[in-house]
Amino acid sequence: MAEVNRLSLARRLDRCTVLGPGVRAVIWVQGCPLRCRGCVASETLPFEGGTEHTVTELADWLCGLPDIEGVTLSGGEPFAQAAGLAALLDRVRERRPDFGAMAYSGFRYEALRRGGPDRRALLRRLDLLVDGPYVASRRHGLRWRGSSNQRLVALTGRYAHVGTEPDTSAGVELSVEADGSLSWAGVPPAPGFREGLEERLAERGFVLRAEAGREA
Template identity: 45%
Template sequence: MINVAETCVGTRALGPGLRSVVWVQGCPFRCRGCLAPEWIPFREARRAAPGELADELLADPDVTGLTLSGGEPMAQAEGLTAMVRAARAQRELSVICFTGFRRSELAGREDAEALLAEVDVLIDGRYVRSRDDDRGLRGSANQRIHQLTGRLTGAAGELAGGPRRAEVRVRGGQALLVGVPPRALAAGFGRGGRTGTAGEGTSGEEHR
């Protein structure tokens, strides 16, 4: 089972093409400036079986990719691996994964290696607010973009340095911010709404 904080079906704010996103609940890092602090605690949110979550994320037939964020996806690597495999059994998909861990910190972890084998692009490293350069899908300039397969190499420039995108979805009277928002938008939204960003909500402070 996967402990799910939130999902979004059909967005263009978190990677190339039309994508669906899952944010998992729980993160071992505590970033200054995290835009999704409610997703940091390891508490019960919504439990979903991998196959059921795959079906939910593929409800839109035009979705061509999945983005995994949180929270910390590597804290639920086993369940997410099963979910991605179930989704790919239904259609061809690209997969982007955010993690606060550096890739080297995941070496030797069987669960993490299994998930990485299903990932096309890994964006790794803690979020450092002082190094937020307002560019690309990274939360801050210290984070690295690893092209693990050739599936999304054509989008390398967009991922690293393209303009940031964000969408606001309203659900049950609350606003969900989808994307890695421009700094000005993040500052305003963080004061008044519920957030669901990627990159900025997946990491703790580091300096390199």
């Protein structure tokens, strides 16, 4: 695995209950090579424009968050920065061996397994994967996923139980950030959610941060 100590992020969130099991931190990486029609996170697609962070800084941040189950890696495409994210999980687990890890990917699990060493290294460190591109025609109000082609792939026993739980939308969460700005996270259960929310908030004088939730 290549040694990488930097990650380009679109956004991060301390606490979230709608993008994976329990209470989790979320990291949205910047950049995705895919272009799914209807992607709700369009501002995370270019590989330029993210905020640079060191693995050390992000590990310190994650280890300092109280009462979280683990982290969800979203984007953008986490496997486009696989080496840095694998290194991040290693650094965190040196201090918190029980730290859970879930990731989204627009690639299918089988393709990731056949991928390069960095992608396989990140896969080996995950407990749960949501795989596959977002397909608008297969939109469905499923738990943590935007369309019915996407699978919840348990890679360890840690979250194996989620496959037996009700598979319905976990909804979205609104957050007020430390600087007073509003943002949201989650997988919208209905098309046009983001546009509608932004419109209604604008009518009341609120501006939603550009960074979004997760479609795939």
